[in-house]
Structure formats: C-alpha cells, structure tokens
Amino acid sequence: MIKGKDIIVIGLQPWDIEIGSNCKNIAMEFAKNNRVLYINPPLTFHAIRKNRHNDKVIKRLKIIKGEISDIHQIEPKLWVFYPKIIIPSINWIRCDWLFDVLNQQNNKRFAKEINRAKTSLGFKDVILFNDNHIFLGLYMKNYIKPQFYIYYIRDNLINNPYWKKHGLKLEPRLIQKADLVISNST
Template identity: 30%
Template structure:
C-alpha cells in the first residue's frame, strides 16, 4: 500500500456547474482514498450581483462576501471531498493585457491564496499535491505553500475559446512551463503541451461506469418528455448544446429521420438556440441533473456526437463517448478528433451528412446483444478508477518526498 496524501485542486469547472466535468469526475475518484479540497473557480462581484437569487450564489453567500467559512463537505457520505469557496473577486477579463490587468490579477490571486491559507489552517493540511485543472488565472504561484507536486491538467484548447482564451492562452503556456507535470485529456492536447514541457502525459477522459450502466440493468422510468412516444425510435445526444455542434448536419438528420425522435438532453447555449430547427420530431430537454441521465440513455436507440471538425473539437476527448458505451448504445459520430480512432469498430465515424444519416439508420437496424456487450466491455476499460491508477503511475516519480502517494 502506498501512502495517502491530501490533494488541492483548482478547476475552471465548479462542482455544481450545469454539466459534468472532467475535473470534478477526477476529483470524485481521487477522493475515494485521499482528501480532496476542490477550490471553486472564483465568482466575480458581478456574478454575485447579477445572480444573487440563484442557488449557486445563495449557497456560498457567506464566504463570497466575507471570506469566512470557506470549506464545506460536498457529499454527506464522503468526508474526503471538500469544496473551498473563495471570496468574490474583481471581474477583469475584459481588460486588455497590461499594467492594470496584471495589478488586478495579483489582487484576485491574493483573494484565492487567502482562501487556501484558511483551508490549510482549518483542515490541518500539511503535505499535499496541487492540481490546476484548466484554470491558470488563479493560484499562479503556489510556492509559498510548498506542495510536493504541481500538476497542470489541460482539458481543452484554450486558445480557441474567445472568452477565456483572451488571457488564458498565455497564462496556460506559462503554467505548463512552470509546473512539475502536465497531463492532457487528448492526443492533440498532449502534442500541444509537449511544446512547453518534457513532463507531459496523455490521460484521456473516462466514464462513471457504474452510474451509466444503470441504463442497462435497472428498470428506470421513462422520462416525461418521452411519454406517448413508445413506438418511435430515438436518436439521442447528451451534453452541452453549443458552438461545437454541427447544426447543419443535425438539422439534416432531423429532417431525414422525420419518423424518429431527435432527443437533445443538455443545456443550450443562448447564442446557438436559433441554429437548431424546432421540427416536430426534435425534443430539447434543457439541463438535466447528472443523476437522471441514465434514464434518458436507456430509451435512446442510437447515440450521436454531431460535432464540427475544427481546431477546437480536434482537441476533445468527450466524456459522453464512454458514457454512451457504458450504456451499451450504438454511436455515430463525426471524425472530429484522432482519439476516436482508438475505438475501432465499436463506434461509427462518418464525415458527410449523407453517410452520417445512413449510419444512424444502419446502427439502429443492426444493433444486437453481442454488440451491446462489446461496447460495455470497452467502456469498462475506460473508467475513472482506471484513470486514477494511471494518474498516480504518471506523477509518482515527480513527487518531492521519499515515499510515493497512494495509488
């Protein structure tokens, strides 16, 4: 047995955000054997003022306004997973890079540093490793805390994001240069990270295997949106409905399969809502809790990933891929990422609208128990438990102490 260690993780994705994230999935698995202190991506003063009525703000109001009571246990049944809530910071992303931005960035970093100092005192944190998951804006210098290891977690192509990429693409490159280790979630991101550090590794995304297997083995109730549609085949997508989607392809698919239901489960990006044709066979559910997703997957006959093929999507290894497979579902996807090729004939990759449309039909018609078992078996090798074991194998040689951490 290896020795357990505390982990401090700062992530861009908050644990109670609108959709599941790589960072929090990794944190939950790490927390099975280690204390994990999951630091909120700080809310700004503007966030607090404009969203005061929302639960995310109300549940954090005391730490946001006072900087006190920063720590809170996330789940009643797991004392190892603790949310750290910093005081609200100044909104500065709209400033151009320069002296004012740099000064305010230091002010904001001081706020987050204070939250970590308080957490270290209150929870008696002595030795820890620090993971920054795709948030190079804060805790830019953690040397005062003397972590045994610093890990940068690259989960997306930051340079392709108009908002966070404005300053983030430079800050992320600096973080990769300075941190002990960088782990990337896709082959493309690994190639990018390797430009800045020799200590880069590829750690792909995974699935909460047991959670999504509920779609196979549990008698889950049919979601309300699908009542009265028992005779219809369902083509389904689960995830964020946003700028990554090829709406032209999706609309053609909806028209070509007018006899089937096109089910879109997930929050819709406001600026993209008009791009999806609201045909009679298209159902958009909006955001759904993570706990309810297996019930939707259970009644899907073919799962799709209709992403655009561009520089942003080329770096994506989508969480939904292994979630679909864990539920035993056929998958038709565009060839947006080289990571898809590792799945061989378990998934179907099509790059023209016509072949995508035909592929969906063929996958529905030819589905079988044997194919479902094959998909589940593949997903069983891509679990967060397996990823955490690989994580420790990657980082243990770089930890600054005599004995490696638990793995």
C-alpha cells in the same frame, strides 16, 4: 497511483454545477486513496450583478457573510470549500501589465482562502491539481507552496475568444511553473 496524500483541486467548475464535471470525477477518484479538498472558484462581482437572484449566488453570499459553513464534507476523504471572497472580473482589461498586476492580486486573495481551508483541515505537503484554471492558477505555486503542482489541460481553452486574449501569454507561463502537465486534447 497516488495514495495517502493531501490533494487540493482547483478548476473552473464549481462543485454544484448542474452538468457533469470531469474535474469533480477526478476529485472523487483521488478521494478513494487520499484526502481531497475541492476548491470552488471564487464568486465574482460580475456573477453577483448578473445572477443576484440565483440560488447558488445567494448561497455563496451567505457563506461569505458567515451564515453558512464554507467547508462541506462530501465523502469521508473529500471536502468542498467555498472561498469567502469576491473578486473582480478582469479579463476585459486589454493592458497586459495591468491585467497581470490585478490577476496576481486575485491569485493572492484566492490562495489566502485556500491556505485557510488547508490549515483548517490539517492538510500538509499538498499536491495541487489545477484543472485548466489558467488565470487563477498562474501564481498558486508561489502562494500555496505545494509539494507538487499538476496542471491539467482538459480543453484547449485558448482557442475560445474569452481565454485567447490573455491565455495565449499566460498558459505557457503556467506550464513552465507546473511540475507535471497532463493533457487530453491538443
């Protein structure tokens, strides 16, 4: 059992998702004995275009504008962070090297926001727990510089057409970067 650590959790599900979330449950479990910073995925231009009247998108846009706080304390040792960035959706790009360049830029911008929240809360020597975020988790070890990096393969995403295109190449690279890989599926 992990105790007395600072843990950053990244994943595919935002905190305000309507359905149950294994990632949220893990974060709450970690928060029983550790300080936890749960990072919502960044807003994308595609999400804004598709859901501009959605309350969650409107809330995130207000956070980006500074009208609402970007860090919310949920429990005594659990905070939820809304990154103040909008990133392009790039999975449609077929050219591998171009996708990789743009993905690295997205990772760098996302990590800059995470580091800002980490500093704001005084998190040090963090454990980074990545719940299946193949694309935005690929360069996090480089930019967050965690003490320990855990990659959790909760679902076999690369069998899904959306993830297969780039995930078949990227997930093995992500696995190599992780200090520990945990899986509950094959």
